[in-house]
Amino acid sequence: GSCFQKCDHCRRLGATIPCRAAGCPRFYHLPCAAASACFQTLKTLRLLCPEHAAEAAHTEDARCSVCVGPGDLRDLVLCMGCGRHFHGRCLDAPLAPHERPGWRCPDCKLCQGCREPGLDSPLLVCEACERGYHSSCAEPARQDLPAGSWRCKNCQACSDCGQRLCGSSACERCQRRRASAEGTHGAPQPDPPAQRSVSPSCSKVTDAPVPPPPPEPAGCEEKAQPGGDPQEAPPGDGGGSGDKPSPVEVPPDELPTDKDPPGTQPPEEPPLLTVPPPLEEPLEEPPALIQPPEEPPSLVEPPLLIQPPEEPPPLVEPPPLMLPPTHPPLDELP
Template identity: 50%
Template structure:
């Protein structure tokens, strides 16, 4: 029977009130999109006179790319709480106009935050975008997670990106645009950017996909860490078949004793194709079927309903169970 019991759940921490979120991408610190640590910048003297905001910021986004950034322009007083703003390291470093100084000090982060409140991301069409395409004359801006999700080329050495329309200009960078496996630029649109080391890999060379959720926060095999404990013991690592993120078996809730032999999906990537319920909203004891495509409730409905007439089973008539979908 094709059944996977979800006793391999991530130790998720849901955003709560007063949780700090990035003033650019609106994600919390333990984001899956590779923005690195959440840093506070300031105090900025020009924002000391701001009165506390009566309009709180929207609920932080995190795992869903559709929740990156802001749907409406956020209030500056809410972003600069006590004249301090919180921004992920990579969101700040890659922003247009921000300067990286000695000891990793950054200048003009406040200016980037202000400009982001009025600038739409080319990929998600939400506000907070501050990373511009490096091609001359191009006016496209992105959030850091969206730049990867869009398939843009990212250069960690030079801290700039090339949008999909201008990605061919990456060939001018020589070896920096080469795949770490095949040592060639090859198909530039197939390159994945590692948020850990900055190297590029062809998805085809690693025999994995290149979907937006895989690209955002992607880590190469050498840099991949558990998304629950981050850098830690490098053993018993499970890799999600959908998003390619890694999790220790012992960091899951409840923990797993061994690595499963079948393809595995993290809770964030489990979506029932019949009712649309997502894995994160179900209890840890829930079961999944058909490669995590059918939830326990829908599977039970399948088992008690005729697949032809859709009527409940008659006690006097036995239903025949399909060996594939059950």
């Protein structure tokens, strides 16, 4: 029936240690008894709940090994190694209630790595769980004792997200987030000057080229379209006197011809280029199309060869051979 007893501390089933006070219905799990400030003794294996802990004041076990006094019996912590009691406040590092289950005094601490006491070298004691480790058994291993507080691998946790760690105060993800946050705080200062340096340069570039390009490309394109005319003109520009006599000598003849061909030749040439190819292709195709129909008529002629049935009509002419009926009349004649 004890398996169905509910622990008075965690309120879960499975409590097996009862309070030895008369008429007390409380039960506890062994770790919960230490965490709830119950008085425990290994000599008599008795447990008294916090309400009845005062009943143990007259016992020899109810003495602190440091102050050698009973003091507050609810503050006494039992060493699971030697069975001595210690006040939590009398220890170098005061123990919180959740740190009391399975606690061992400094003399009884065992290395959690090799399970040997720290006789030759002092143990590293975790500030969270009070477990001890040799410096060589700790993970990661250390050459010397830390100057400040230290946590074992089971108690190391990221200060940001609470994830368990090994050897650092923050996990890699949180370290990256911190680095990115620090980078973003420092980045805005260089960013604005970079944007400012870019914006004015872009504005200057756009302002300067905008007015000149329209006239220059427009004029260049118009002169580039006439093609050979502008190219011939620049050499004439080098000799200005040569340009004037040339238009004076043949202006009436060449000017009308120059203006007419650019207007007439370009329209005439594209139609000529487009018209001949389509005209030549249809001319070549029709003969090819006419030839196949000529062959079928040749195939149709065989029916004309079948005219032999027409010859039988002359063979059918034997009716004139029916003269035998004519002979009877000859018989009749004799």
